[in-house]
Amino acid sequence: MAMVGDAISHAVLPGIVIAFLVTGSRESVPMLIGAGTLGLLTTFLIEFFHRYARVQSDAAIGVTFTWLFAIGIILLSVFAGQVDLDQDCVLYGEIAYVPLDIWLTDSGYNFGPRTIWTLSVVALLITAFIFVGYKELFLTAFDPGYAAAIGLSTTAWYYALMGAVSLTTVASFESVGAILVVAFLVAPPATAYLLTDDFRQMLLLSVGLGILASVAGYYLAVWLDGSIAGAIATVTGLEFMLALFFSPSRGLLLRRKQVQPVQL
Amino acid sequence: MILHVENPVVEVHDLTVSYDRKPVLWGVDLTLPAGSLVGVIGPNGAGKSTLIKAVMDLLSAGSGYVRIFGKPIEEVRNRISYVPQRESVDWDFPASVFDVVLMGRYGKLGLFSRPRKADKDAAMEALEKVNMQAFAKRQISQLSGGQQQRVFLARALAQNADIYFMDEPFAGVDIATETAIIELLRTMREQGKTVVVVHHDLQSAAEYFDWVVLLNMRLVASGPTEKVLTQELLEHTYGGRLTVLTKVGDLLRKQQFPAREKK
Ligand SMILES: Nc1ncnc2c1ncn2[C@@H]1O[C@H](COP(=O)(O)OP(=O)(O)O)[C@@H](O)[C@H]1O
Ligand SMILES: [Mg+2]
Numbered sequence: 115m116a117m118v119g120d121a122i123s124h125a126v127l128p129g130i131v132i133a134f135l136v137t138g139s140r141e142s143v144p145m146l147i148g149a150g151t152l153g154l155l156t157t158f159l160i161e162f163f164h165r166y167a168r169v170q171s172d173a174a175i176g177v178t179f180t181w182l183f184a185i186g187i188i189l190l191s192v193f194a195g196q197v198d199l200d201q202d203c204v205l206y207g208e209i210a211y212v213p214l215d216i217w218l219t220d221s222g223y224n225f226g227p228r229t230i231w232t233l234s235v236v237a238l239l240i241t242a243f244i245f246v247g248y249k250e251l252f253l254t255a256f257d258p259g260y261a262a263a264i265g266l267s268t269t270a271w272y273y274a275l276m277g278a279v280s281l282t283t284v285a286s287f288e289s290v291g292a293i294l295v296v297a298f299l300v301a302p303p304a305t306a307y308l309l310t311d312d313f314r315q316m317l318l319l320s321v322g323l324g325i326l327a328s329v330a331g332y333y334l335a336v337w338l339d340g341s342i343a344g345a346i347a348t349v350t351g352l353e354f355m356l357a358l359f360f361s362p363s364r365g366l367l368l369r370r371k372q373v374q375p376v377q378l
Numbered sequence: 379m380i381l382h383v384e385n386p387v388v389e390v391h392d393l394t395v396s397y398d399r400k401p402v403l404w405g406v407d408l409t410l411p412a413g414s415l416v417g418v419i420g421p422n423g424a425g426k427s428t429l430i431k432a433v434m435d436l437l438s439a440g441s442g443y444v445r446i447f448g449k450p451i452e453e454v455r456n457r458i459s460y461v462p463q464r465e466s467v468d469w470d471f472p473a474s475v476f477d478v479v480l481m482g483r484y485g486k487l488g489l490f491s492r493p494r495k496a497d498k499d500a501a502m503e504a505l506e507k508v509n510m511q512a513f514a515k516r517q518i519s520q521l522s523g524g525q526q527q528r529v530f531l532a533r534a535l536a537q538n539a540d541i542y543f544m545d546e547p548f549a550g551v552d553i554a555t556e557t558a559i560i561e562l563l564r565t566m567r568e569q570g571k572t573v574v575v576v577h578h579d580l581q582s583a584a585e586y587f588d589w590v591v592l593l594n595m596r597l598v599a600s601g602p603t604e605k606v607l608t609q610e611l612l613e614h615t616y617g618g619r620l621t622v623l624t625k626v627g628d629l630l631r632k633q634q635f636p637a638r639e640k641k
Contacts, residue, residue, distance in 0.1 A: 168398060246490055253481050257467045262436050263460035264485035264537070265452075311517040313472045 117172060118160065118276060119299035121179035123283045123292045125156040127186025130287075135193060146232075146284055153280025156182060157273065229289040236285040243278050244317070251275060252313060294343040298324055301350035308357040323353055379611065381601035383411040385448075387541055387572045388433065393442035395425070395432045401440065401595075402428050408591060408600040415567050416574045417587035417603075421616055424594045426576045427463060430543050434460055446541065456485055459539035461530050463546050469518050475529050476514040479505055482536030504536035507562060524551035531559065541572040548577060560586055583607065 126149035133148025156178055163174035244251070250271050254261045258268045279299070286295050306319035331346030338345065359366050386409035395403040403425045410416050418426050431437045433444050435451045447454050459482075482504065483497040493501075505511045508528040513521070518529065527547055534542055548556050563573050567588075577583055583590065583603070590606040592598040592615040599606045599615075 249484050249487065249492070250489070252473075252477075253484055256471045256473060256478070257462065257481070259431075259436060259462045259466055260460055260481070260533075263434050263455075263458070263462075265455040266484075307472060311472050311519065312474070313477070316472050 117175045118157065119279050119283060120296045121160065121175045122153045122156050122276075122280050123287060123295045123299070125179045125182035125186075126150075126152045126280075126284055126287060127183055127292075128152060128189055129186075131186055131189040131193070135189070149284035149287065150280060152182065153284055154273075154277065157276040157280065161272075232285055233289070236281060240278055240282060243274070247271065247274065291343055294347055297347040297350045298327075301347075301354050302327065305350075305354045305357045308354075308361040309363070311363065323350075327353060379599045379601055379605065380408060380597060381605070382409045385412070386410055387412040387447060388574070389445040389448075390429075390433060391443050391445075393429075393432060393444065394440040395428055395437055396440050403432065403593075404596045406442070406593075406597045408597060410572065410574065410591075410600075411589060412572055413567060413570045414572055414588040415563055415586060416572070416589045416591065417583050418574060418576045418591045418593060419578065419580070419583055419615070420593035420598075422578075424615075426578075426593055427545050429593060430460075430545055430574070430576060434458065434543060457540040459534040459537045459542045461534045461542065461544040461547055464523065464526055464530060464549065466545075469521070469526060471518065473518050474514070475505070475510065475516050475518060475521070476501060478518055478529050479514075479532045479536050482533040485537060500538065501532075501536045504532040507535055508532045509558065524555040527551050528555065528559070531562070539571075541574070542566070543574045545576045546578070547575060548579065548582075556582075580607075580612070 129148035129150070129152030130145050131148075133144040136148075137144040159178045160171070160174045163169045163177060164171045167174075169177070250261075250266055254266060254268050254271045261271075262268050283295050283299070286298070290298075302320040302323040303316065305323050306316045310316050310319055327346055327349040331349040332342055334340075334349060335342040335345035388408075388410040390406055390408050393403060393406040394401055406429065418429065420426050428437065432439050433446075433451075435444070444451060446458060451458070479501040480493055480497065483493055483500060487493060487497070502511065502514065505514055508531050510525065510528050510532060513525065513529075518526065521529065527550070531544075531547060534544070547559060551559070563575070563586075566573055575587070577586070584607050587603050589601065590603045591600045592606060592611055594615050594617070599611045
């Protein structure tokens with residue numbers, strides 16, 4: 115699952131470049147459409163390679179995204195002269211520029227940074243999706259065989275989830291870059307998994323850890339005068355290391371004595 | 379020897395299933411009687427799990443069709459329950475015992491709706507039936523194999539279905555649990571439910587089941603236990619595996635199994 119997010123965040127690159135070449139602007143909507151299309155194409159390709167070509171799923175993921183990412187890089191370097199989009203920006207993003215991209219209406223009203231609006235809408239959509247499909251997502255993630263047996267469409271839920279991952283990735287990508295997207299997709303949930311055994315708590319805790327990492331990372335970057343995205347990614351890693359060693363239930367150092375299952 | 383029944387609960391007609399165009403089940407044709415405890419028996423890789431999955435339409439069959447209660451499966455899904463092989467899921471998943479048992483109610487709930495009190499009561503009742511009520515809040519990662527199996531069973535019970543398909547519910551459970559489970563299955567049979575169990579212990583099969591299906595890629599036999607569990611048919615099912623056959627021979631002799639005399 116984490117790998118799929120990683121794959122999508124890389125594989126959307128050609129979509130962004132193509133959208134860019136077609137429209138010639140950095141408007142978010144065409145970029146989102148281009149990237150969203152590639153995001154979904156990625157999930158389909160991975161499923162296709164895995165299911166029909168019988169390639170192992172990690173191999174299918176690896177092949178799909180390296181290939182699409184390579185196409186993106188080639189497009190980028192070939193057309194680099196014509197477009198105002200550079201590799202560093204795509205990979206690392208530049209969160210510091212977010213406040214500079216202001217949404218101004220024709221009448222001149224200032225709504226503040228544009229990405230705040232796009233990302234808020236995406237956040238609302240994703241939250242709504244989780245609320246509506248909580249049971250189904252929980253069940254299909256744990257036991258797809260049983261889910262199918264009681265009549266849930268595991269394929270439909272899989273694509274819905276992957277669609278949500280694509281949407282999130284693509285929307286965040288523009289402002290924070292691929293590396294931070296991957297860091298956020300993987301590290302906070304992995305950390306939360308070490309800290310709790312409850313699925314709901316795990317979801318909430320991931321969000322909290324993500325926010326904490328953003329704030330702490332920002333001040334770390336200011337203090338070090340370094341890259342904000344890099345500092346935030348570092349903090350997510352730090353959170354994970356701390357949980358790995360000190361988690362009360364699963365930590366390597368403080369693991370509480372395993373409750374011995376009682377035989378009945 | 380393939381015996382058929384009138385008004386079967388399950389009717390499998392000429393079913394062939396392949397993985398990657400390699401058939402693992404060939405032309406299976408059987409009927410199962412209502413209100414019975416059915417054992418599906420065969421060596422490893424015989425296609426027992428595949429048969430169950432194909433009957434439930436979790437795998438697409440190459441040819442043939444299945445009717446349950448005389449209807450295509452899509453029309454009767456809410457009357458059917460399934461206990462997958464225990465190893466088929468990740469038990470480190472962050473969920474409690476109660477969370478998992480409550481999943482048994484999901485089929486009846488639509489999108490948007492959350493489990494209500496009635497669903498929670500049903501889940502708790504199911505846990506009581508498998509004697510796991512004390513573990514409701516326990517994390518599933520902290521269960522023993524036998525307890526995991528009982529959680530899966532409770533989830534199926536919470537569904538309150540009319541027919542149950544169970545894939546190796548006795549694998550890796552201790553004898554006390556096995557006895558408790560078989561008692562439970564017998565109670566369900568008394569209530570008119572049909573329970574189809576994949577099983578691979580020949581010793582207990584004769585004692586547990588009313589009806590036995592012997593499988594080894596093809597259907598070897600399907601019929602009442604005493605007609606099917608014979609030396610000849612078991613030999614046929616297990617091929618020339620001498621160790622197994624000697625054991626079976628010993629077993630049949632020791633138990634003075636009636637089928638042997640009939641030969
Ligand atoms: N997903 C799969 N892909 C390819 N082959 C499979 C798959 N599942 C099972 N098989 C093969 O099908 C045969 C029957 O498997 P299965 O139904 O699991 O047997 P059993 O449950 O009787 O041990 C085996 O030879 C197994 O290797
Ligand atoms: Mg099996």
